[in-house]
Amino acid sequence: MNSQPNFNLIARPYRWLEYLTLGPILQNCRTHFLPLLLDRKQALVLGDGDGRFLAKLLTRNPTLQADAVDTSATMLRLLRNRCEAATLTTTTRLRTHNRSALDHSPSAKTDLITAHFFFDCLPQQDLDTLIVRIAPHTSPNTLWLISDFRIPSGPMSLPAKLYIRSLYLAFCLLTGLRTTHLPDHEIPLRRAGLTRTHQRLFLFGLLTTEIWSRL
Numbered sequence: 644m645n646s647q648p649n650f651n652l653i654a655r656p657y658r659w660l661e662y663l664t665l666g667p668i669l670q671n672c673r674t675h676f677l678p679l680l681l682d683r684k685q686a687l688v689l690g691d692g693d694g695r696f697l698a699k700l701l702t703r704n705p706t707l708q709a710d711a712v713d714t715s716a717t718m719l720r721l722l723r724n725r726c727e728a729a730t731l732t733t734t735t736r737l738r739t740h741n742r743s744a745l746d747h748s749p750s751a752k753t754d755l756i757t758a759h760f761f762f763d764c765l766p767q768q769d770l771d772t773l774i775v776r777i778a779p780h781t782s783p784n785t786l787w788l789i790s791d792f793r794i795p796s797g798p799m800s801l802p803a804k805l806y807i808r809s810l811y812l813a814f815c816l817l818t819g820l821r822t823t824h825l826p827d828h829e830i831p832l833r834r835a836g837l838t839r840t841h842q843r844l845f846l847f848g849l850l851t852t853e854i855w856s857r858l
């Protein structure tokens with residue numbers, strides 16, 4: 644049996660479902676650190692969905708080359724269309740790979756890895772494997788840009804847990820996603836020798852966007 648979730652069916656309404664539930668906050672979170680990425684040359688973009696982040700990145704950084712990896716062919720098609728509409732040079736700068744990020748080996752020149760609301764699709768063991776696999780292929784100055792849900796401490800903890808549980812239930816029904824808990828990306832990234840250099844929280848700490856690198 645195929646254990647991969649299938650995001651094809653929700654690829655088109657994905658953007659509207661997001662706006663209806665959280666408005667522009669997720670996109671603000673994804674693009675918050677964009678100004679720090681304008682000197683990057685080679686990006687590996689993991690599970691970017693319909694490409695709203697990548698289209699902005701390619702526009703703001705006109706010399707960047709990018710590899711986008713996603714298991715959903717429909718998401719990748721939307722991503723390519725969006726990037727081509729955003730910048731004329733997309734055809735020569737973007738390569739798409741319809742496969743699991745767990746099976747992808749990054750180009751040796753990769754100096755940026757992005758994962759927005761993608762790590763939360765993976766069980767802890769797969770996330771550990773992914774980071775161990777990818778980290779050695781990256782150059783010493785590679786930046787990792789990661790956005791994800793998190794459980795804040797304090798009074799927002801319970802509402803956040805309930806919200807995240809309901810999100811996982813919805814994704815289970817809509818895509819067959821089997822992951823039920825947020826994995827911890829900090830431990831495997833630190834084990835791989837990376838340090839968090841920037842972090843910005845949104846929505847009372849329910850969302851985080853972070854940059855990691857080897858110092």
Ligand SMILES: C[S@@+](CC[C@H](N)C(=O)[O-])C[C@H]1O[C@@H](n2cnc3c(N)ncnc32)[C@H](O)[C@@H]1O
Pocket residue numbers: 648649650673689690691692693712713714715718742743744745758759760761764
């Ligand atoms: C929750 S969506 C997030 C999309 C987008 N990054 C965002 O910020 O909204 C997860 C995306 O990861 C893709 N995906 C899920 N598991 C994957 C895997 N193992 N390898 C590559 N892509 C995967 C899905 O097809 C989908 O496009």
